[in-house]
Amino acid sequence: MTTGGTYRTASRHLLTQARAELSQGDVRQASEKGWGAAAQMVKAIAEQRGWEHRGHRQIHQAVVRLAEETGNEDIRRFFQVASSLHANFYEDWETDVAVGGGLSDIARLLDLLEPLA
Secondary structure (H helix, E strand, O other), X not given: OOHHHHHHHHHHHHHHHHHHHXXXXXXXXXXXXXXXXXXXXXXXXXXXXXXXXXXXXXXHHHXXXXXXXXXXXXXXXXXXXXXXXXXXXXXXXXOHHHHHHHHHHHHHHHHHHHHHO
């Protein structure tokens, strides 16, 4: 499997894990796995296109490029949700309801991005 394929597989797996963590009451781990799911899918696309994707800045730049390329601002907005989930891992300020909604947005993001990978 190519690296891009590995990233795609990891993305979906992390979303499944995030939902399981949330159902067990671990909001922080669910948040971080939601972020990871989004980041891994972006990395899959970036890898395929030869874009840098090693750090947060480069991943965010790839998201902006993808939103511009597709004309779909939901890509950027949903990725902002992922970034908020990432912050929640450290700050632990979100409720389980908010994180559950965020994970739903991440699922929508993956559905938008996967055809581009």
